[in-house]
Amino acid sequence: MKQAATASVAREAKSAKRDPEGVRRDILTVAMEEFSQNGLSGARIDEIAARTRTSKRMIYYYFGDKEGLYQRVLEEAYGKVRGGESDLELEGLDPAAALEKLCRFTFDHHRRNPAFIRMVMIENVHHGRHMRLSETIRDLNRPAIEALEKVLRRGQESGVFRKGVDPLELHWEISALSFFNVSNSATFSHIFGGSLFTDEGQETLSRHVAEMVLRYVLRADHIAATEKAGR
Template sequence: MKRNATVNESKEARPAKRDPEGVRRDILSVAMEEFSQNGLSGARIDEIAARTRTSKRMIYYYFGDKEGLYQHVLEEAYGKVRGGESNLELDGLDPVAALGKLCRFTFDHHRRNPAFIRMVMIENIHHGRHMQLSRTIRALNQQAIEALEAVLTRGQDSGVFRLGVDPLELHWQISALSFFNVSNAATFSFIFGDGLFTADGQDTLSRHVADMVLRYVLQPEHMGAIAKDGQ
């Protein structure tokens, strides 16, 4: 009886087996924080292992090595923003509403995910070397251009958007306006104050970014669509 009790206690004390996909997600989430805060060279696999209650061996089993983990984090970060764009269901909206919604989403995603912006900045320091090794990132971002092109084409076909707007250039403009808001927040707020970085200030900037982009693509006679659509 005593022996059976000991066996039962041993079973109860044994930790539950963790879901492999859950472990992988946890590692990527913590690694995003570690890499975005400390860069590729400064990030510590020991720290990631400790915070996820795994081991370096387990991390290397899933991702190969430190640079492999870093590349997977980049892919995960881009997958999240592109997945969010896909969920906007822009095809069901008129072109003005669709473009305005895309602009607002991009701005709001970036301000709520500063780790993503820092990861992009870090990868630029490395001259995009790890991105070049990833087929996933290129494919994900090509989908973003194609989705924007579809919105532009619908607007041009209906006579609302002017002709000659390049979707890649427009994507650059939306990204630039949204990126600067996060990448330069510390220096900008130190020099000019933090009024633009309050909740109200950020909401105003988000609306105005959408306004600027729409004014760039709309035919002059359709500028009233901005106020009508509530952008």
């Protein structure tokens, strides 16, 4: 029985060699949906296999076990948002415009990728256990703080941003505003109605989140000058 199973896996692996990355991408895409909807314990490998171009045995062949697949999906989720940040090309913008663009990107990415938010919520239920095991996630997130630090430094050196703003704290604040919009959308809209979650409402929130962050970081005299010019 064991030899037959091994031979079957070998045949599937040989077949997958024609497009191994395509197979892996399919598995990760479906696994993201399954884990984000049902959590680690509720997700079913059989369901993931049924919806992809592979089998349960091949999933284990690629990722080791269920927790290995879950960790890889978590890494993929963080990789997507951090990759998007690196594509913003903030270095070519003035500091205020760069910070506004980063805020808007974070807010808009999160609302368009609710599976990412659910994955982060699920990992917090597990007390970050799988993140601690992943060097990839640590390496992915470190540049996010470094990029924000560079924007803040440029703004402070040019006299636009005030001194004493901590990049890690600012990252927390941007993330918190953008995260709550998705994590609590069901309960918030049930209590207060769904006006903030229409396309128009979300665009307004995205703009206002960036404005709040900028007002926190900008020097008071720069805010006053900008408001005076806008009158």
